[in-house]
Amino acid sequence: MNLHEYQSKAHFALYGIPIPQGKVASTPEEVFQIAQELGGKVVVKSQVLVGGRGKAGGIKLAKSPEEARDLAQEILGMDIKGHEVHKVLVDPAANIAKEIYLGITNDRGAAKPVLMASSEGGVEIEEVNRTNPEAIIREHIDPFMGLYSYQLVQVALGIDLPREHWRAFSKIAQGLYQCFIESDAVLAEINPLVITEEGELIALDGKMSIDDNALARQKKLAAQRDTDAEPEAETMAREAGISYVKLDGQIGCMVNGAGLAMTTMDMTQLYGKEFGIGPANFLDIGGGAKAEQVSAALRIILSDPNVKSVLLNIFGGITRGDEVARGVIEAYKEVQPDVPMIVRLQGTNAEEGRAILDSAQIPNVITAATLTEAAQKAVDAVKGAM
Numbered sequence: 001m002n003l004h005e006y007q008s009k010a011h012f013a014l015y016g017i018p019i020p021q022g023k024v025a026s027t028p029e030e031v032f033q034i035a036q037e038l039g040g041k042v043v044v045k046s047q048v049l050v051g052g053r054g055k056a057g058g059i060k061l062a063k064s065p066e067e068a069r070d071l072a073q074e075i076l077g078m079d080i081k082g083h084e085v086h087k088v089l090v091d092p093a094a095n096i097a098k099e100i101y102l103g104i105t106n107d108r109g110a111a112k113p114v115l116m117a118s119s120e121g122g123v124e125i126e127e128v129n130r131t132n133p134e135a136i137i138r139e140h141i142d143p144f145m146g147l148y149s150y151q152l153v154q155v156a157l158g159i160d161l162p163r164e165h166w167r168a169f170s171k172i173a174q175g176l177y178q179c180f181i182e183s184d185a186v187l188a189e190i191n192p193l194v195i196t197e198e199g200e201l202i203a204l205d206g207k208m209s210i211d212d213n214a215l216a217r218q219k220k221l222a223a224q225r226d227t228d229a230e231p232e233a234e235t236m237a238r239e240a241g242i243s244y245v246k247l248d249g250q251i252g253c254m255v256n257g258a259g260l261a262m263t264t265m266d267m268t269q270l271y272g273k274e275f276g277i278g279p280a281n282f283l284d285i286g287g288g289a290k291a292e293q294v295s296a297a298l299r300i301i302l303s304d305p306n307v308k309s310v311l312l313n314i315f316g317g318i319t320r321g322d323e324v325a326r327g328v329i330e331a332y333k334e335v336q337p338d339v340p341m342i343v344r345l346q347g348t349n350a351e352e353g354r355a356i357l358d359s360a361q362i363p364n365v366i367t368a369a370t371l372t373e374a375a376q377k378a379v380d381a382v383k384g385a386m
């Protein structure tokens with residue numbers, strides 16, 4: 001789960017990291033008010049869960065409250081890489097002397113967190129990573145021992161940080177690591193961490209990503225989720241306890257078990273690739289799914305307009321074929337889709353399930369005995385619709 005910039009920075013501040021004292025607004029009038037309170041120059045920053053807002057025109061400097069209001073008018077409602085802006089952060093503008101990059105993430109290969117820093121911070125950090133990766137200093141952190149001060153000296157030296165900023169920099173890096181660990185984050189990033197003309201270090205931008213599997217114990221952070229900013233299908237899936245990842249293909253896959261879901265995707269790819277046909281999603285309805293879950297899953301799949309056929313592949317263990325069949329019927333009644341569904345049911349109560357589906361006589365339901373046959377039929381159905 002990703003946090004917005006304003007949420008990330010507020011969280012960083014709890015760990016002693018200096019941030020600009022701004023406020024969030026959702027109307028130009030509020031922006032005017034805030035800018036007036038802050039006095040002087042402000043920066044109006046779109047709050048969307050995507051990087052590169054600056055380059056996309058979603059970060060603007062204003063010299064007066066009037067100008068801030070006009071800029072907010074422009075930015076609110078703007079589309080940034082497919083994300084609509086609902087909120088802006090109004091921060092007092094900083095006089096930037098230097099932009100540093102500072103981030104912590106997990107290095108899976110090393111099985112440790114890694115701190116990354118660069119003197120080339122700001123909007124070009126991805127470019128720096130591509131063209132000049134040595135300009136990013138990396139220090140792995142022993143999860144039992146934490147971040148040693150000698151490591152911070154290495155980093156400060158590595159990014160040519162002037163001596164007078166070492167103390168402030170170390171405090172910020174330690175704070176960020178503490179924040180990263182205590183939040184079960186998979187990413188905590190400050191880009192840019194600026195040195196101001198006045199000689200202070202401030203986190204101008206902030207980004208945090210929390211491990212979804214830790215949200216059960218990160219209740220305060222979980223409560224900050226902005227459901228307006230995520231696709232509706234993802235919200236529906238999360239609430240129904242379904243794992244769902246949207247992809248670009250045309251075959252909606254409804255499967256139980258992650259491994260079988262991957263296999264099903266591979267099979268559609270195997271038979272569809274030469275025709276430009278592939279899976280529209282990864283979806284795992286989980287073990288022991290009941291009818292409501294099946295119908296929720298089908299509604300999620302069918303909410304994607306690219307979907308031209310649905311492949312239902314269930315291997316019944318704890319999950320029962322009759323429950324699945326009832327869910328399918330429920331969902332079909334409700335959604336009344338015109339895309340065909342290819343059904344392969346095996347295992348517990350598969351025969352009952354097939355009998356239920358047969359007697360319901362839903363149009364467009366095609367059964368298949370094997371996964372190969374099912375995948376081929378799903379591809380054929382898409383071809384028929386092209």
Ligand code: GDP
Pocket residue numbers: 043045050051052053054055059061091092093094095096099122123191192204205206
């Ligand atoms: P991002 O593009 O989504 O990463 O958004 P950032 O918050 O990092 O802003 C992008 C860039 O805008 C920064 O790298 C700065 O160069 C600039 N910027 C942001 N805030 C200020 C500010 O208060 N003053 C000045 N002069 N520039 C700013």
Ligand code: MN
Pocket residue numbers: 122123191192205
């Ligand atoms: Mn940034």
